[in-house]
Amino acid sequence: MLKLISFKNCPFVQRVMGALEMKNVPYDIEYIELNNKPQWFLDISPNGQVPVLITENQTVLFESDAIVEYLDDKYAPIEALSAEEKALDRAWSYQASKHYMPQCGTMSAKDEQTYLTRLDKLSKAFAKAENKLGDTPFFKGQSITNVDIAWLPLLHRAAVIKEHIGIDMLDGFPKVQRWQQALLDSGLPQKTVPSDFIEKFGGYYFTNNYFELVKQGKSCASDKCKSQQPATSSCCG
Ligand SMILES: N[C@@H](CCC(=O)N[C@@H](CS)C(=O)NCC(=O)O)C(=O)O
Numbered sequence: 001m002l003k004l005i006s007f008k009n010c011p012f013v014q015r016v017m018g019a020l021e022m023k024n025v026p027y028d029i030e031y032i033e034l035n036n037k038p039q040w041f042l043d044i045s046p047n048g049q050v051p052v053l054i055t056e057n058q059t060v061l062f063e064s065d066a067i068v069e070y071l072d073d074k075y076a077p078i079e080a081l082s083a084e085e086k087a088l089d090r091a092w093s094y095q096a097s098k099h100y101m102p103q104c105g106t107m108s109a110k111d112e113q114t115y116l117t118r119l120d121k122l123s124k125a126f127a128k129a130e131n132k133l134g135d136t137p138f139f140k141g142q143s144i145t146n147v148d149i150a151w152l153p154l155l156h157r158a159a160v161i162k163e164h165i166g167i168d169m170l171d172g173f174p175k176v177q178r179w180q181q182a183l184l185d186s187g188l189p190q191k192t193v194p195s196d197f198i199e200k201f202g203g204y205y206f207t208n209n210y211f212e213l214v215k216q217g218k219s220c221a222s223d224k225c226k227s228q229q230p231a232t233s234s235c236c237g
Pocket of ligand 1: 013051
């Protein structure tokens, strides 16, 4: 059986779990703490990062892009993709994965100005997707593909923030919002994070930062809040 070494809040891990789930490949999972990496993990992981996938031959794979490509090669889809389609899928997947860390940075912002500046950069990714998306539920049509899986961490985390903080990172991107909803409705988000994800994620991203201020009603960036508050209030002024 495949074994995935993981960290509960990691978007790169979530993408790999999405690929495994999409392909219905069984796997074991072991979570580690990144602030206290076990020696066995340091011994096998070339760069000390998760995700790491240990294959049935006990080969240790690392780097999420490489792991996703391995899963494609090993568990090939019934419908073969052309070389052009594969290249485009990889390119659109990269538009998401290169924004995983920027999204983490945006969610960690300590104040409204920093949050908005970082969100502005992150929004460039959402704007590209908005331009490309059609009227189908998923990126390429009626079913989930690798591109959807790559965007899942960004869109799922935006949904969690919307639900728990009341800020929508996807404001102004209606097609991306529809796409997000289709992914949420697919049930995939829950299958690609641990059962205590909200607790872990909230514990890290909703404390001691801008989101905590918003939660406490001491600051806000949402239109809803803006319309309720005078422009000079501490909320938005
Ligand atoms: N390029 C890597 C990035 C993975 C990554 O940044 N993982 C983070 C957790 S989300 C990590 O393991 N950080 C620990 C460290 O860098 O020491 C990939 O795509 O797999």
